[in-house]
Amino acid sequence: MYNEHSDAHFQMRIDKGEHIEAKDYMPENYRKHLIRQISQHANSEVIGMQPEGNWITRAPSLRAKQILLAKIQDEGGHGLYLYCAAETLGVSRVELIENLHEGKAKYSNIFNYPALNWADIGAIGWLVDGAAIVNQVSLQRTSYGPYSRAMVRICKEESFHQRQGYEIMAKMMKGTKDQQAMAQDAMNRWWWPALMMFGPHDTDSPHSSDAVKWKIKRETNDELRQKFIDKTIPQAELIGLKVPDGKIKLNEKTGHYTIGEINWEEFYRVIAGHGPCNKQRMEHHIKFHEEGAWVRKAAVAHKQKHLKKELQTV
Amino acid sequence: MTTQEAIYKYALRLGDNSLILGHRLSELCSRGPILEEDLALTNISLDMIGRTQALLKYAAEIEGKGKTEDDLAYRRPENNYYNNLITEQPNGDFAHTITRQLFISVFEYLFYSQLEKSKDETLSAIAKKTVKEIKYHMQHATDWTIRLGDGTEESHKRMQKAVNDLWMYTGELFEMDEVDTLLFREGISADLIPIKAQWQNDIKIILIEATLTLPEDSFMQTGSKQGIHTENLGHILAEMQYLQRAYPDAKW
Amino acid sequence: MSLDSQFDLWEVFIQSKSGQPYVHAGSIHACDNKMAMQNARDTYTRRGEGTSIWVMPSKYIVASNPDDNEMLFDPANDKVYRHPTFYVMPEGAKNI
Numbered sequence: 001m002y003n004e005h006s007d008a009h010f011q012m013r014i015d016k017g018e019h020i021e022a023k024d025y026m027p028e029n030y031r032k033h034l035i036r037q038i039s040q041h042a043n044s045e046v047i048g049m050q051p052e053g054n055w056i057t058r059a060p061s062l063r064a065k066q067i068l069l070a071k072i073q074d075e076g077g078h079g080l081y082l083y084c085a086a087e088t089l090g091v092s093r094v095e096l097i098e099n100l101h102e103g104k105a106k107y108s109n110i111f112n113y114p115a116l117n118w119a120d121i122g123a124i125g126w127l128v129d130g131a132a133i134v135n136q137v138s139l140q141r142t143s144y145g146p147y148s149r150a151m152v153r154i155c156k157e158e159s160f161h162q163r164q165g166y167e168i169m170a171k172m173m174k175g176t177k178d179q180q181a182m183a184q185d186a187m188n189r190w191w192w193p194a195l196m197m198f199g200p201h202d203t204d205s206p207h208s209s210d211a212v213k214w215k216i217k218r219e220t221n222d223e224l225r226q227k228f229i230d231k232t233i234p235q236a237e238l239i240g241l242k243v244p245d246g247k248i249k250l251n252e253k254t255g256h257y258t259i260g261e262i263n264w265e266e267f268y269r270v271i272a273g274h275g276p277c278n279k280q281r282m283e284h285h286i287k288f289h290e291e292g293a294w295v296r297k298a299a300v301a302h303k304q305k306h307l308k309k310e311l312q313t314v
Numbered sequence: 315m316t317t318q319e320a321i322y323k324y325a326l327r328l329g330d331n332s333l334i335l336g337h338r339l340s341e342l343c344s345r346g347p348i349l350e351e352d353l354a355l356t357n358i359s360l361d362m363i364g365r366t367q368a369l370l371k372y373a374a375e376i377e378g379k380g381k382t383e384d385d386l387a388y389r390r391p392e393n394n395y396y397n398n399l400i401t402e403q404p405n406g407d408f409a410h411t412i413t414r415q416l417f418i419s420v421f422e423y424l425f426y427s428q429l430e431k432s433k434d435e436t437l438s439a440i441a442k443k444t445v446k447e448i449k450y451h452m453q454h455a456t457d458w459t460i461r462l463g464d465g466t467e468e469s470h471k472r473m474q475k476a477v478n479d480l481w482m483y484t485g486e487l488f489e490m491d492e493v494d495t496l497l498f499r500e501g502i503s504a505d506l507i508p509i510k511a512q513w514q515n516d517i518k519i520i521l522i523e524a525t526l527t528l529p530e531d532s533f534m535q536t537g538s539k540q541g542i543h544t545e546n547l548g549h550i551l552a553e554m555q556y557l558q559r560a561y562p563d564a565k566w
Numbered sequence: 567m568s569l570d571s572q573f574d575l576w577e578v579f580i581q582s583k584s585g586q587p588y589v590h591a592g593s594i595h596a597c598d599n600k601m602a603m604q605n606a607r608d609t610y611t612r613r614g615e616g617t618s619i620w621v622m623p624s625k626y627i628v629a630s631n632p633d634d635n636e637m638l639f640d641p642a643n644d645k646v647y648r649h650p651t652f653y654v655m656p657e658g659a660k661n662i
């Protein structure tokens with residue numbers, strides 16, 4: 001009989017397309033990779049609430065206010081699902097948040113850019129959620145069960161995010177000169193960072209090969225980026241937005257667009273902490289986490305006092 | 315004042331209340347004490363902004379000047395706003411947020427339960443939908459009040475301070491002016507006198523369970539029904555109305 | 567050891583329509599029963615997904631051990647007589 005606790009058996013299950021569940025045997029590196037990826041993903045959802053949150057109180061109509069609020073709430077929910085998925089691997093949310101605050105766990109670079117005008121809300125929904133969806137749709141088939149199930153739920157909820165963003169952009173491009181200028185300005189600032197969301201080129205990506213072998217990642221960075229580029233450029237053209245890249249060309253033979261060179265120096269600089277908002281985003285998260293401490297403590301104290309009354313289960 | 319004018323003002327007031335409180339709660343997005351609570355507060359805020367839409371739309375219809383709910387929300391100056399002063403008070407710490415929510419949602423539950431019986435069909439329909447939402451808001455605020463009041467020494471102190479701070483804004487909830495009286499006579503508005511007694515009783519029970527004490531000070535602020543506000547409202551509107559004011563020709 | 571608490575982990579089961587089974591929707595954190603119910607509602611029924619909710623603390627879920635899978639589940643594989651298609655019906659038999 002083969003050893004069910006061997007890496008070979010694990011890889012055989014992966015190759016057969018089976019899902020791995022929390023109690024199943026998994027190589028330590030698989031677990032580590034997942035914790036890193038899922039927590040980074042969760043952190044991104046939660047930190048991502050901030051740039052859009054910057055415009056909730058200034059949303060220009062009651063409809064826009066509701067949409068934006070519901071959208072940001074969804075992102076909070078996504079963070080919640082993902083933290084819970086990570087917890088199945090044996091880390092607690094307390095640790096996950098500590099890792100974020102201590103800089104041991106990352107979040108997506110894109111949220112270190114500021115949301116400066118109302119069209120940024122359009123650009124974030126259309127480009128940032130648009131890029132995220134390409135990645136997330138692919139992750140629905142990821143090999144770890146709890147992660148995959150969270151992604152299925154997330155993708156269902158994401159379906160309105162990109163549309164609401166594109167709607168804002170389309171509306172503004174049909175609006176006054178000022179509105180068109182805002183929309184183009186937002187496009188200029190978000191286009192390249194959105195492309196960077198897929199990560200470095202496959203040839204430079206340190207984690208890709210294991211992740212692909214284990215089917216955590218189902219498609220490579222460059223494959224996913226290309227999908228995003230191909231679907232987004234025609235959408236920009238349709239509403240009259242200029243893509244801020246003079247080198248874009250449609251390859252008639254392959255049907256794919258080729259683009260200019262991504263500024264990887266900027267990418268690594270922002271990852272290293274020198275983006276416009278790195279410090280601000282982290283300080284915000286830490287501040288409200290700390291301000292909530294007395295509330296959490298009080299809830300626990302209250303429960304302990306009333307254990308008997310509620311026939312408490314916890 | 316004609317009945318129509320009174321209904322306009324009445325709908326406007328109710329809409330302003332949910333707009334300003336909904337706005338305050340929306341400020342808390344990404345600032346909750348735990349992620350789950352962030353989602354909960356957003357849900358309450360969304361209920362309120364949804365209610366605002368219905369109420370201001372109705373007000374605009376009654377006014378008959380071709381305005382939309384957004385015109386009413388985004389183009390009025392602060393002295394034409396009629397929300398209760400308590401709704402515009404800052405979120406403060408979580409104790410203040412919860413106490414404000416408790417005072418208002420217990421009031422709104424009693425109030426909208428009355429308004430369900432309004433002879434005005436639109437108001438009655440809005441009230442029916444609202445009561446369901448508020449029941450939940452009230453539950454949420456009550457549970458937190460009890461947890462925090464009867465939690466740690468610090469949380470108890472913070473809650474008692476919040477109760478004391480916000481108490482002076484509660485008297486205004488029950489003021490009847492000529493709009494209320496006129497519409498009450500026609501079976502359209504709710505009678506605030508019995509609601510006051512019920513509210514005091516309900517709040518007392520909750521505060522006792524939360525080991526908190528009812529403030530003795532009977533001084534009450536007033537003014538919102540005449541459009542006189544605390545300094546807070548001007549700042550809320552400056553932010554909320556910014557785009558509509560800066561780009562008056564733009565559609566959003 | 568951290569002094570912070572993010573409350574306990576709970577599992578949420580949602581019934582989408584009356585008569586349907588309760589299906590695991592996901593997890594939440596909560597401090598007590600009431601909070602668990604409210605958080606489950608606020609997290610998992612925002613799009614009208616449910617008519618009824620069960621919540622339970624995750625630590626009370628007993629899960630089977632994957633090492634026992636063969637022992638637990640393989641023995642059911644050869645009990646074909648538990649399935650209706652195992653039986654031969656005379657030609658032309660109806661409503662059975």
Ligand SMILES: [Fe+2]
Nearest residue numbers: 045074075078
């Ligand atoms: Fe998301």
Ligand SMILES: [Fe+2]
Nearest residue numbers: 075129158161
């Ligand atoms: Fe999203």
